[in-house]
Amino acid sequence: MLRVYCAGPLFNAAERAEMDSIAHTLEAAGFATFLPHRDGLEFARLKPELEKLGASVEEAARILDRAIFSLDTYQLLQRCDVVVANLNGRVADEGTVVEASLAWHAGKPLVLFKADARSMLGGSDNPMLGGLGDFRMVDQIAALPQAIHDVIARGRADGVAQAMERGATIARLREGSDDLNGIAKILYSDSRV
Template structure:
């Protein structure tokens, strides 16, 4: 059974309810999930308990920040097989972006989920974020289980290397010529070659 790390904003009841819905749809489809606010550490409960143990308020915050980072990173990188990153909001939650980046860099399959049409770039999200999910965003909650199957089936652990190689080629082109048309023609040719059977 694949285990899915559900990344997303958790700062109010609506955001937590949306994350609960994502986990529920995945669990009903046979996936195990890690949902940080449900399965992780609860800051509001642990801080007073740490203070009762003798930690100052600042020490308690520091310990909890480190513990939350360590637990969530462990779950994401070692325990979970796939990551679903909820990008809803005018801009994606910064913690979610970090989790998606960790997933991408570690070579884990990643699905970007977004039903919110707001964005900073006239309907498009930042390509540095959407690139983490191969520029594909799922906008239907019921489509997430099938998307996980597709992404896992086509996933390549070489994605980071492939992206770095492409970036090196583009950097070399930029160094060799300031011609926008030459750069565009080469980028088009690279894309065309990728699509050949």
């Protein structure tokens, strides 16, 4: 059974409910899930326990920050097969961006989900984030199970290597000429191959 890491914002009841809905939809489709606020460490509940053991407020917070980072990184990179990153919001939650970046760099299948029309760049999301999902975005929770099957079926070519190769080509074009029209023509013809 494939295990899905559900990355997304968790800072209020509505965000947690949306993440619960994503996990429930995936579980109903036969996937196992890791949902950080359900299956991980809950800062507010564990911090008092550390303080009872003698940790200062600051020390307890540092211990928990390290533990949450370590557990979530382990779950994402070792235990989970696929990552679904919920990007809802005008800008994506910074933790979700890190989790999506970890997945991309590790070559994990990654599905980007965004049902929110708000965006930072007048209708478009930051290309540094969209590129992590090969500029594919799912906008319906019900479509996530199929999107997972699709990303697995496509296979994960080495996205890092591909981006580096494309970036090197663009850098050479840019260094060799200030002719933006000429560069645009080359980029356009390469995109149609």
